[in-house]
Amino acid sequence: MPDDRYTLCKRSNGTWSVVDIFTDFPAIVDGRVMIGMDMEEADDMVDLLNILDRKRRAEQAP
Incomplete structure (x- = not known):
C-alpha cells in the first residue's frame, strides 16, 4: 500500500530486513x-x- 511505513529489504547475504521507509x-x-x-x-x-x-x-486522526 502507498501509505505503508515498513518494507522488506533483501541483504547481500541472502537474509531479509524490515526497514522503516521514513528513517531508512x-x-x-x-x-x-x-x-x-x-x-x-x-x-x-x-x-x-x-x-x-x-x-x-x-x-490519532482528528
Missing part, C-alpha cells in the same frame, strides 16, 4: 533489530507492523 533504518521491535530474517518471517513482520501503524495513525 531497520525497524526495532521489543528491543530486537529486524535484520537477518528469512523472507517469510520478515514479510509477516512487515504486514503486522504496517497494520499496527495504520491503526495508531487512525486513532
Whole structure:
C-alpha cells in the first residue's frame, strides 16, 4: 500500500530486513533489530507492523 511505513529489504547475504521507509533504518521491535530474517518471517513482520501503524495513525486522526 502507498501509505505503508515498513518494507522488506533483501541483504547481500541472502537474509531479509524490515526497514522503516521514513528513517531508512531497520525497524526495532521489543528491543530486537529486524535484520537477518528469512523472507517469510520478515514479510509477516512487515504486514503486522504496517497494520499496527495504520491503526495508531487512525486513532490519532482528528
